[in-house]
Amino acid sequence: MTQETNTVDHKKAPFRHLFSAAAVVWSVVAVAILVLELKDQRSFLAANALSIARASFEKDIAFRRWGAMHGGVYVPVTEKTPPNPYLKVPERDISTPSGQALTRINPAYMIRQVYEAGHFSTDAPDGHITSLKPIRPENAPDPWERKALERLEKGGLEFSEFQTINGEPHFRYLHVLKAEKPCLKCHAAQGYREDDVRGGISVTVPMALLDRSVTTSSYAHTLIISTVWLFGLAGLWISFCRVSVSSRALRESEERYRSQFQQSRAVMLIVNPENGAIEDANPAACEYYGYDLVKILEKKIYDINCSEAEMVEQRLIEVRDGAVRHFQCRHQLSDGSIRDVEVFSSPFFSQGRLHLHSIIFDITDRLAAERQLHDKMDFAENLIYNSTAPTFVINADHKVLIWNRAMEDLTGVKAADMIGSDAQWRAFYPSPRPCLADIVVDETGGEAAALYLHFSMPRQIPDRLNAEDDYILGGRKRRLLISSAPIRDHEGRIIAAIETIEDITERLSLEAQLLHSQKMESVGALAGGIAHDFNNVLTVISGYADLLKLTSTDDENLHIAGEISASVERAAEMTRSLLSFSGKHDMMLQHDDLNQILATIRKSLGRLIREDITLSIQPCGARLPVYVDRVQIEQVLINLVVNARDAIGSGGIITLSTSSVQFEEAAIIGGTVILAGQYARLCVSDSGAGIAAGMIDRIFEPFFTTKEKGKGTGLGLSIVHGIITKHGGYVTVTSIPGTGTEFCIYLRNHEGEQPVKPVKATAVVNHHGSETILIAEDDAAIMRMFRQLLELYGYSILEAGDGIQALEMFEANRERIRIAIVDVIMPRMNGRELVEEIRKRQPELPIIMISGYTDDIVDRAAIDNLNATFLQKPVNPLDLLSAVRGGLEKEVSQPQLPN
Numbered sequence: 001m002t003q004e005t006n007t008v009d010h011k012k013a014p015f016r017h018l019f020s021a022a023a024v025v026w027s028v029v030a031v032a033i034l035v036l037e038l039k040d041q042r043s044f045l046a047a048n049a050l051s052i053a054r055a056s057f058e059k060d061i062a063f064r065r066w067g068a069m070h071g072g073v074y075v076p077v078t079e080k081t082p083p084n085p086y087l088k089v090p091e092r093d094i095s096t097p098s099g100q101a102l103t104r105i106n107p108a109y110m111i112r113q114v115y116e117a118g119h120f121s122t123d124a125p126d127g128h129i130t131s132l133k134p135i136r137p138e139n140a141p142d143p144w145e146r147k148a149l150e151r152l153e154k155g156g157l158e159f160s161e162f163q164t165i166n167g168e169p170h171f172r173y174l175h176v177l178k179a180e181k182p183c184l185k186c187h188a189a190q191g192y193r194e195d196d197v198r199g200g201i202s203v204t205v206p207m208a209l210l211d212r213s214v215t216t217s218s219y220a221h222t223l224i225i226s227t228v229w230l231f232g233l234a235g236l237w238i239s240f241c242r243v244s245v246s247s248r249a250l251r252e253s254e255e256r257y258r259s260q261f262q263q264s265r266a267v268m269l270i271v272n273p274e275n276g277a278i279e280d281a282n283p284a285a286c287e288y289y290g291y292d293l294v295k296i297l298e299k300k301i302y303d304i305n306c307s308e309a310e311m312v313e314q315r316l317i318e319v320r321d322g323a324v325r326h327f328q329c330r331h332q333l334s335d336g337s338i339r340d341v342e343v344f345s346s347p348f349f350s351q352g353r354l355h356l357h358s359i360i361f362d363i364t365d366r367l368a369a370e371r372q373l374h375d376k377m378d379f380a381e382n383l384i385y386n387s388t389a390p391t392f393v394i395n396a397d398h399k400v401l402i403w404n405r406a407m408e409d410l411t412g413v414k415a416a417d418m419i420g421s422d423a424q425w426r427a428f429y430p431s432p433r434p435c436l437a438d439i440v441v442d443e444t445g446g447e448a449a450a451l452y453l454h455f456s457m458p459r460q461i462p463d464r465l466n467a468e469d470d471y472i473l474g475g476r477k478r479r480l481l482i483s484s485a486p487i488r489d490h491e492g493r494i495i496a497a498i499e500t501i502e503d504i505t506e507r508l509s510l511e512a513q514l515l516h517s518q519k520m521e522s523v524g525a526l527a528g529g530i531a532h533d534f535n536n537v538l539t540v541i542s543g544y545a546d547l548l549k550l551t552s553t554d555d556e557n558l559h560i561a562g563e564i565s566a567s568v569e570r571a572a573e574m575t576r577s578l579l580s581f582s583g584k585h586d587m588m589l590q591h592d593d594l595n596q597i598l599a600t601i602r603k604s605l606g607r608l609i610r611e612d613i614t615l616s617i618q619p620c621g622a623r624l625p626v627y628v629d630r631v632q633i634e635q636v637l638i639n640l641v642v643n644a645r646d647a648i649g650s651g652g653i654i655t656l657s658t659s660s661v662q663f664e665e666a667a668i669i670g671g672t673v674i675l676a677g678q679y680a681r682l683c684v685s686d687s688g689a690g691i692a693a694g695m696i697d698r699i700f701e702p703f704f705t706t707k708e709k710g711k712g713t714g715l716g717l718s719i720v721h722g723i724i725t726k727h728g729g730y731v732t733v734t735s736i737p738g739t740g741t742e743f744c745i746y747l748r749n750h751e752g753e754q755p756v757k758p759v760k761a762t763a764v765v766n767h768h769g770s771e772t773i774l775i776a777e778d779d780a781a782i783m784r785m786f787r788q789l790l791e792l793y794g795y796s797i798l799e800a801g802d803g804i805q806a807l808e809m810f811e812a813n814r815e816r817i818r819i820a821i822v823d824v825i826m827p828r829m830n831g832r833e834l835v836e837e838i839r840k841r842q843p844e845l846p847i848i849m850i851s852g853y854t855d856d857i858v859d860r861a862a863i864d865n866l867n868a869t870f871l872q873k874p875v876n877p878l879d880l881l882s883a884v885r886g887g888l889e890k891e892v893s894q895p896q897l898p899n
Contacts, residue, residue, distance in 0.1 A: 030229035053173030067107030131199025290334030437499035535852030538874030543785035546877035591752030594624035624680035627750035647688030670732035767881035771818035776806035803829025824851035846887030
């Protein structure tokens with residue numbers, strides 16, 4: 001017990017000695033401060049007394065100068081203020097209107113009286129005007145003032161010192177008085193000049209009150225210094241006690257550290273940063289490196305670190321300076337093996353020297369696993385990077401990790417500008433807004449519907465988001481299909497998101513083309529059906545018109561029949577135009593002049609419009625050579641004029657104008673791209689209500705119409721667009737709502753000789769006969785017309801309404817029937833099947849097949865194989881008669897009109 005006590009006392013002894021030394025130093029400092037305080041008391045007293053005296057003097061001088069500036073002050077004449085015999089100035093003595101006698105008091109006399117009146121306080125400063133050559137006895141100097149004046153005559157402005165007067169301390173001060181310019185009014189006669197010393201003003205300041213105040217302050221300061229000294233001693237004692245406790249805690253901490261250092265399973269080394277020597281190593285380090293403690297302490301860090309010596313030295317400097325605390329390197333063990341290690345090192349002081357404490361972790365296996373993982377990640381990244389699908393990946397902080405080549409090609413933004421950035425929106429949007437991958441990372445899918453044209457969340461993949469929207473990329477409008485899905489860690493947290501984009505612009509275009517093709521095919525099917533029925537009607541009209549011409553001798557009737565035939569021919573041409581538009585009929589191209597086409601149809605166009613509409617035709621003067629199907633171009637003009645007519649309300653103007661235009665380079669007009677070249681242009685404009693901007697893009701679609709229900713089929717402009725496109729031309733439309741619309745067609749110039757329409761020869765041919773003809777036709781009107789026509793020329797007719805009936809009639813009248821007229825399309829049994837059955841029974845029988853359907857329905861090759869003559873409806877009566885005689889006589893003859 002005694003030994004432990006001695007040990008503790010021995011440990012405490014240095015702290016007691018340090019406290020004693022500090023207490024002595026602190027006491028010396030306190031005494032020095034007290035001595036300086038007492039020494040400063042006298043200086044403070046003198047400074048304050050001098051300040052009071054100077055202030056009093058300055059006050060007196062201010063009064064004197066004010067009085068001198070005004071030449072003195074008038075006061076009532078009293079016993080104390082009699083006229084001054086020494087003041088000889090004009091108007092020294094005056095009287096007021098009431099009789100009050102006043103006398104002028106000069107400044108010096110005024111100040112003296114002020115001094116005399118001021119002797120009411122023993123503690124107040126006392127002033128006195130004095131001079132070595134006084135005029136008045138009151139201004140004679142006392143011995144101290146004389147001494148001071150004599151000294152100041154040798155030079156200087158003021159003189160002061162402490163004196164004891166009547167046993168009390170006083171501070172005396174004297175300042176010279178110089179003659180100033182206003183003073184010379186009175187004192188110039190005494191021989192004074194400006195700035196001459198006339199005397200001085202002395203100030204006597206009682207010091208008793210000030211001494212008491214300073215003494216009281218000194219006592220207070222002494223008490224304060226003593227108190228601070230005592231508190232300082234107490235503070236030193238407390239501080240040293242705390243230091244003692246901290247020192248003991250530090251020793252205990254060092255002991256704990258030493259224990260932890262020795263017992264830790266982590267590899268630890270203590271290294272000298274100056275030379276790299278290993279100063280200590282724990283058992284775990286000895287076991288890891290394969291050396292005992294003695295061997296390992298003989299080594300330096302350079303011996304086990306495989307890095308270059310310069311690199312190791314640089315690391316030591318960086319760790320010593322606190323710049324680096326963590327790094328990786330490779331260490332060599334005693335068996336020569338090399339291991340990857342991660343070092344955590346920090347500087348610390350011990351026994352007045354700097355050391356480095358390093359903790360080493362073997363990361364060889366971890367690095368190998370990371371390399372494998374990196375290889376897998378590199379494979380995945382290369383897979384994404386080289387994918388043909390535009391793809392990018394962002395992390396949880398919205399930073400771009402991968403931006404593949406396809407994404408660069410799609411957006412024009414390089415990966416180098418995107419990797420590490422969170423501004424992936426710049427590739428798609430003009431201002432910041434989240435991409436679909438950002439929405440996936442933030443898990444805010446519910447808010448995405450308002451951001452995209454189409455948005456969906458597939459049920460089979462709940463985390464995946466799909467969206468579709470339009471973007472401007474590379475100056476072109478693109479429709480993109482976007483998909484994004486999260487990438488999660490093993491705990492299910494979203495750590496990244498991948499976004500894949502598909503440009504479906506071309507696909508949608510192809511779909512639109514397919515839809516358009518399907519619409520056009522529907523139009524074609526409709527056109528074929530219309531053509532068949534319409535041709536049947538035209539056949540009847542044409543037949544009766546020709547019958548009228550063949551049987552009538554009245555000029556008026558002949559004229560009417562001729563007009564009907566002309567109209568039937570035009571209607572037939574329109575039918576062929578419709579079939580050509582729908583792809584069911586070949587175009588009959590020929591060199592022509594657009595102005596001549598317009599002139600030819602001008603009269604017909606006039607009949608199409610109402611009386612309240614003005615039709616203005618404005619052809620250009622030059623020839624406009626084109627290579628076109630005239631009938632189809634006329635159909636275009638008819639459709640455009642009818643469309644303009646329907647767009648105009650009450651009154652208005654429709655203008656048709658032609659011109660020749662040259663485009664040196666491709667031009668865009670009304671949204672249509674027209675290639676460079678020379679064109680013949682025909683424009684149809686109206687003064688109607690115009691077309692809304694949202695409808696112009698659909699104006700040429702089949703079955704699309706802006707007219708009221710029942711007032712348009714939506715085929716007119718589709719036919720126009722189809723015909724002009726097949727001619728290699730362009731159609732443009734420009735419209736301003738409220739001002740009208742203008743359609744223009746552009747046809748390339750095509751020089752060539754225009755064909756001359758041959759004039760039909762009016763040869764006389766005998767079409768009469770007496771043979772029996774089998775007619776198989778399901779249209780009753782056509783049947784009646786054929787019967788009347790053929791009976792008019794002497795033929796006998798057998799009628800059948802369908803194929804089965806015709807076959808039965810043929811079986812019953814095989815010997816009588818010399819020729820058959822068969823409609824291709826009939827109910828129950830069609831014409832081709834009927835002819836095949838007839839050919840089995842009578843191969844050489846002449847057969848004429850007729851049809852109003854198009855070539856895609858009527859198999860012309862099969863008809864030729866059946867050795868039959870084909871006539872397309874509407875059938876011209878003379879053509880029918882010629883075909884009948886030709887079949888009967890095996891020759892073709894010219895028509896011969898009956899008498």
